[in-house]
Amino acid sequence: MCLTETLDEMVQSGTLSPELAIQVLVQFDKSMTEALEAQVKSKVTIKGHLHTYRFCDNVWTFILQDALFKSEELQENVSRVKIVACDSKLLTQ
Template sequence: MTTFELYRRSTIGMCLTETLDQMVSGGILSPELAIQVLIQFDKSMTEALETEVKSKVSIKGHLHTYRFCDNVWTFILQNAQLKSDEGQETVDSVKIVACDSKLLTQ
């Protein structure tokens, strides 16, 4: 099964990575196992986002940069408004990184 390593850059992913790093360098975890945990995280995170999360968000803003490379879209938006169920956020600039969802179904 294909997984995206994309979500490792999120807060939860970074926390896991740090933890694993710490444990591996402490010698209590083998690198191989750590990688397996990361892969499992990729799967679980993807799955959880599919099944557990229902909220919708809309973003509007000025597109400053767009880039499509290796099936990854990167956008940099300026003066973006993000509306979600929980309210509205406005940010000066936001970077959006998106992988192709079709790759997962292959």
């Protein structure tokens, strides 16, 4: 997202080498997962009509219609939402 955009810009302007940009991305993935594990405690429940499900290369993809997201803080209604989830066991290995 923002990071990849930034890295793209910097690589294209020549201030950053592509290899280093990749390293930054890898580090971001690590940091993000760590941060999610360590700092986020919220629990969310999702309900909705499953429009599409697919499981490919250990990645689940769900497309929900009229989904309802509930957490402690807020509640969101979405007509269509896509959920992409990779295997937690594979990531920890």
